[in-house]
Amino acid sequence: EMELRRLLHQVRCWLRVMFVLANNLYCIPTYLAWMWVIFYPLRLLLPPLYWAIERQLFRLLLLMVSFWSWSAEYYVDEVGEDVSECYGDRSLVLVNHQSTADVPLLMASFQGKRSVTEHLMWIMDRLFKYTNFGAVSMTHGDFFITQGKDTRNTQLQRLRDHISEVYLRRGLKWVVLFPEGGFLHKRRATSQRYARANGYPVLEHVTLPRVGAMKTVLETLTAENLAKTHKGEEPLKWVVDITIGYPDMGKPLDLFVISGGFRKQCVVHMHYRRFPIAELPIHDTEALTKWLYDRWAEKEDLLDIFYRTGRFPGRLHQGGGDEAEKKDLAPLRETPLRVDFNIVWIVLVHAFFIMSTLFHVALFRWLFSLVPLW
Template identity: 50%
Template sequence: MAESVARAGCVLLRALLRFAFMVANNAVAIPSYMLYLLALQPLRVLDSARFWYLEGVLFKWLLAMVASWGWWAGYTVVEWGDDVKAVSEDEAVVLVNHQATGDVCTLMMCLQDKGTVVRHMMWLMDHIFKYTNFGIVSLLHGDFFIRQGRAHRDQQLVLLKEHLEKYYRSRNRKWIVLFPEGGFLRKRRETSQAFAKKNNLPFLKHVTLPRLGATEVILKTLVAQQENGTITSGNTVIKESKSKGLQWVIDTTIAYPKGEPLDIQTWILGYRQPTVTHVHYRIFPIKDVPAEPEALAHWLYQRFIEKEDLLTHFYETGAFPPLQGQTKAVSRAMTLSNLWLVCVQSFAFLSGGMWYCIFQYFYHCLF
C-alpha cells in the first residue's frame, strides 16, 4: 500500500514538474517566435523567400520542443512501410487517420528527421486548435483551421481553396497534412458505421470513412496538369522530370499499442508508461489518384479500408504486414538527438531572456 502511494506521489510530482516546464517553455518560445517574425518584417518586404525560410526554421524548432516533451517521457515512434525521406523535397499531401489529440504530437515528432519537411509543411486542423497555445503560431505559419459540420461545409471549402491559392506556393510549402475523417475515431465511429450500412460500404472499427471535400479541393488546387514520379518495389522512389504541383499522396496510418491512443494531456504530463507508437507509410504517385469526384471518393474509401486491414493486423500481431512484394515487414525506429533538443530548448529560453532584456531596456528609457 505504502509503495503504491509513493509511486502515485512520484507520478504526480513528475507530472507537475513537466507541466511547469511546459508552461515556461511556451511562455518563452511562442512570444520569441512572434517577436523574431516582427523584427524580420523588413526582410519579408525585401526578400520574401528568405523570410519564409527563416520562419520555417523557427517553426521546426517550435515543433521540436513539442516533440521533446514526448521524447523525454519515453513516447517514441517506430515507422513501417515506404521510406518517406525519399520524397521529402517533393510536394505531397499526407492523409492521416485520427484517433486523438496525440496524433498531431506524434507527427510533429516523427517528421523531425525528414529533411526540410517540417519547415515547408502546412497543416489542416480543426478550428478548435486555433484557440490552443499553439494557435497563434499556426496562424502566422499559414496553417488552415477548418470548421466541421454540414452548415459550414461549402463555405469552408471555398475558404480552403482561397487559402491554398494565397499561401501555399507564396510561402514555399511542400507537404500538406490533413485528417480526412474529420474528427476523432471515438466521436465519428457510430456515424460512419451508420453511413456505411446505408450505402453498402464496409463496416469499419479502427477508422472511419473519410470526408471528401478538403481532399478534393487540395488536389484540384495544387495538382499540376502533368505529374511524374514512379514508385518501384520496396522503398525506392524514382524521380522523373519534375513539374510544379503535388507529386505524391502519402497514406499515413498511426497505430497505438492495444488501440489506446495518446492525448495531449498525456504528452505534456507524461503520466503514462513509455509507449511506442507505430506509423505506417504508403506512397502513391499523384498520377494514380483519380481526379473525377466519384472515382476519387472510391479511391479514398479504399485507402481507409486498407487502413482498417493494417490496423486489424497490427492489433492482432503487434506489427504491420509487409508491403506488396516483400516477404517480411521491416520497421525503423526513428530517433531524435537529445543534444539537438537541448540546444533548441536552450535557444528558446535564451531568446526569451534576450527579449525580456530588450523590453526592459526600452521601458527604462521611456519611463
C-alpha cells in the same frame, strides 16, 4: 513502498506538466516576437528571406513539441514503405485521426525527414486556432477549416485561395490532412450509421473519410491548373498515407498524458505508404471517393492486424490484391525505424529559445522605459 512509488510518479508527472507549460512560455512568445517585431520589416522588403527564417524557427518549435513525447519515453517506430523519395516533393499526407496525441507524434515522425518539417502545411479544425500553438500556425501558414454542411463550399473556396496565396508563395511542400474530420471516438457511431444506410463498409478502427478537402488540394495543385494560375510552380507528386497505431489494443495517448508522462513507456507505430498522383482519379468525385474509401478499408485491415499481433505488416496482400499490383512500388523497411533525437541538439535549441526570451524581455523593457509616463 508501493504508495511511495505511486506518489513519486505523480510528483514527477506534474513536474513534467509544469516543464511543458514553461517550455510553451519561453518558446511561443519569442517566436512571435522574432516574426512579428524583429524580422517583420523583412516581410515587407525581402519576403523570401523572411519566410526562410520563419521556416527554421518553426522547425525548432516543432522539435520542442516532439521532445515532449520522446522525453516521456513514448517512442515512434516507422514501418511500411520507405517514402524518403517523397521528402523533397510536394505531397498530400493523409492520416487517420484518433486523439490529440496524433499531431505531436506526427511532428516527431517528421523531424528526421530532412526539410519536411519546415515545409509543412497543416489543415486542421478552426478550434486549433485558439490553442497555445494557434498563433504560430497562423503565422506559418497552416489552414483552419470550419466543419459543417452549411459552410462546406465556402471553406473549400477558402482552401483554394489559401493554397494560391500562402502555400505556393511561401514554398511549402507537404500538406497534412485528417480526412475523417474528427477523432475516432467522436465520429465512429455516426460513421457506422452512415455506412449501414448507404452500403459502405462498417469500420471499427477508423471512420469513413470525407473527400472534399482532399479533392480541392489535388485539383488546385495539378500541373494543368498550375500552368494556368502559377506557371513554373511544382505540382503535387505523391499521396503519402500514414496509419497511426497505438498500443494496448488501440488505446491512444493524448496531449495531457504526453505532457506529464502519466502512462507507462510505449511505442506508437506509424505505417507509411505512398501513391503517385497519376494513379488517382482527381477530377471524378465518385471515383476519387471510392479510391479514398478503399484506402481507409485497408487502414482498417492494417489496424486489425496491428491490434491482434502488435505489429503492422509491411504491405497488405503480399500474395496478391490491389495494393500488391501497384506499379512503381516503394521499397519496404526491413525493420521498424525508431525516431530518435540528439539530446545535445535539443539542449542547444532549448538554450536558444531561453536566450531569445531573455533578449526580448530586456528589449521590450528598454523600449517601454523610453515611453514617458504621466
